[in-house]
Amino acid sequence: MPVIRAAEAPVHEMHNARFTSYVRPETGSTELCVWQTELEPGTVGVGHKILREEAFVLIRGSVTLHIDDDQSALEPGDAAIAPAGSTISLDNTGSEPAALVVTVPVGFAAELADGTRLTPPWAS
Template sequence: MPVIRAAEAQVHEMHNARFTSYIRPATGSTELCVWQTGIDPGTVGVGHKILREEAFVVIKGAVTLHIDGEASALEPGDAAIAPAGSTISLDNTGSEPAALVVTVPAGFAAELPDGTRLTPPWAS
């Protein structure tokens, strides 16, 4: 049984956010990816198109999730699903750090505003 200890989780940084990678193909999963996203206060997220479905659960702080231009304020315990093909971004305009648990199917990829396709290392 693959177990990923907190001390072994890899941390990546991109667009003013930290991605702590736990479950992904590189750690033994064949179907799922799970990571924690940390967003500092005052951060406005970078919009990007997701090519697979993505689910979010806020565990700390508050964020605004934008899906195809529609904004939703999320607080601890709130969850949201962004459909494949949507354009998303996450903002933390509050004064406290925010943290979310995020899950996607293996094979997840996104397209950045400049058209660059990215398979993020925290999901591969």
């Protein structure tokens, strides 16, 4: 049984966020990627278009999730799904750090506003 130990999970930092990568092809998954995203208070997310579906569960703090022209405030325990092709960003609207568990299918990629295609290392 593959077990990914928290102490051994790689951590990546990008766009004022920290990504701890747990489940991905490199750790034995063939269909799913799962990571934790941490945002410091006052973080304004960088908008990007996702090419595959993405699901979020807020576990600590508070965030505002922007999906296209809609936005929703999330509190701990809330979940949200962003459809493929949508433009998303996450802001930490609270005074404490926020943490989310995020999952996507293997093969996930995104496009930044300048058209740069990104396959994040925490999802590959």
